[in-house]
Amino acid sequence: MITxxxxxxxxxxxxxxxxxxxxxxADLLRQDDEMAQWIDSCAVAVNDxxxxxxxxxxxxxxxxxxxxxxxxx
Amino acid sequence: MLELHDGALNVPEILTRWYAQExxxxxxxxxxxxxxxxxxxxxxxxxxxxxxxxxxxWFDAWVAKAEPLGAILKMxxxxxxxxxxxxSYIAAVFSPKRRVALExxxxxxxxxxxxxxxxxxxxxxxxxxxxxxxxxxxxxxGLLGRAQ
Numbered sequence: 415m416i417t418x419x420x421x422x423x424x425x426x427x428x429x430x431x432x433x434x435x436x437x438x439x440a441d442l443l444r445q446d447d448e449m450a451q452w453i454d455s456c457a458v459a460v461n462d463x464x465x466x467x468x469x470x471x472x473x474x475x476x477x478x479x480x481x482x483x484x485x486x487x
Numbered sequence: 488m489l490e491l492h493d494g495a496l497n498v499p500e501i502l503t504r505w506y507a508q509e510x511x512x513x514x515x516x517x518x519x520x521x522x523x524x525x526x527x528x529x530x531x532x533x534x535x536x537x538x539x540x541x542x543x544x545w546f547d548a549w550v551a552k553a554e555p556l557g558a559i560l561k562m563x564x565x566x567x568x569x570x571x572x573x574x575s576y577i578a579a580v581f582s583p584k585r586r587v588a589l590e591x592x593x594x595x596x597x598x599x600x601x602x603x604x605x606x607x608x609x610x611x612x613x614x615x616x617x618x619x620x621x622x623x624x625x626x627x628x629g630l631l632g633r634a635q
Contacts, residue, residue, distance in 0.1 A: 422536050422606030423617035440631040454632040457625035462540040466627050479538075480631075483622035486535070486564060486605030487522045487576040487596075 416476045418443075424452055424482055436460070436470040439478055456480040489546045490563040491537060495573035505561050505579055514559075514581040516588035520596050522576035524569050531610040532570035533618075538604040545603055549595055558582035558591050562599075568610060602626065 416433050420426040426448060433439050436458065443449045458465055459479040460472065472478070490501070502519055509517065524533050546562060553560050558580050565575040578596050582588040601623050608615045 421538050421604065423608070423619075436630070443631055454629045455624045456631065457628040458630050459541060462544065464541070464625070464627065466630065468630060468633070479541075481538070481541070481604055481625055481628075482606065483619065483624045483628070484603060484605055485600070485607040485618055485622040486537075486603045487600055487607075 415474060416472050416478060418478045418480070420452075420480050422482050422484075424456075424480065433472045433478075435468065435472055436465065436478070437468045438472070440468055452480070452482055456482050488561045489543065490561075491539065491566055492563060493566050495569045496563055496565055496575065496577060498574050498577065501563050501577055502579075509559070509581050512581065514583060516582050516585040517579065518585075518588040518592045519577055519579040520592055521574055523574045524571050526571045528609075529611060530571065532568055532573070533575060534568045534608040534610055534615050535565055535575060536606040536608075537564065537566050541604045549598070553580070553591055553595075556582065556587045556591065558587050560591075560595060564605065570610075 415430050418429040418431065418439055431442060443453055459481060460470055461477055462479070498521055506517060550560055561579045563577045569575040578592065578599065580588040580591045580595065582591065602625055607618045607622065609618055
C-alpha cells in the first residue's frame with residue numbers, strides 16, 4: 415500500500431492505494447474528475463524527492479506527493 | 488540558513504541579525520532581497536502554504552552550489568497570512584566580492600520563484616484564493632497526465 419498526498423491548494427484528502435509504479439497512480443488519478451484541473455500542471459515527488467519517470471518503482475509505504483504550480487515570495 | 492516564520496517577517500530584526508552573524512566572516516558583500524506585499528487589485532494581503540521537506544532539500548542544494556563560489560545563502564519566508572505593506576520573503580547572499588553575490592542573488596531568487604514548494608493565496612473579502620494565474624508549474628510537471 416502506498417499513499418498519495420495533494421499539496422497546497424488541491425483540496426483532496428490523502429489516498430491509500432496499491433501501486434507498483436507511478437504509472438498505476440497516474441492511471442487512477444486520470445479517471446478522477448476532481449484532478450482534471452490539476453493533473454497536467456503538477457510535479458510529482460516520491461518520499462519528498464521530485465521524480466521524472468512514470469516507471470519510478472513504488473514500494474509498500476512509499477509516499478507520493480503532488481505539487482501544483484508554485485509562487486513563493 | 489533557512490527560517491520559516493508564522494505571519495509577516497520582522498525585516499529589520501532579520502537583516503540586522505544576519506549582518507551581525509557574518510560581520511566578522513570577512514565577506515565583502517551582503518546583498519539582501521526583501522519581498523513586500525503590494526497594495527494592488529484590492530487584496531488585503533497574501534497567504535502562504537509551505538511544504539518544508541522539499542523546500543529544505545531545494546535550499547540545501549543551493550547552499551551546495553554557492554559553497555564553491557565562497558558564498559553563503561540565508562533565506563526567511565512566511566507561513567500563513569501577510570498583510571499589505573508587510574514582508575513575506577528575504578533572501579540574502581554573502582560573498583567575498585560583489586560580483587558573485589550580485590549574480591547569485593538573481594539566480595537564487597528566480598529559481599526560488601520557479602521551484603520552491605510554496606503556494607500563494609490572495610486574501611480578499613475574507614476569502615483565501617489560490618493565485619493560480621501568477622503561479623509557475625515546477626520543471627517536469629505534468630508527468631501523470633502524460634501517461635497514455
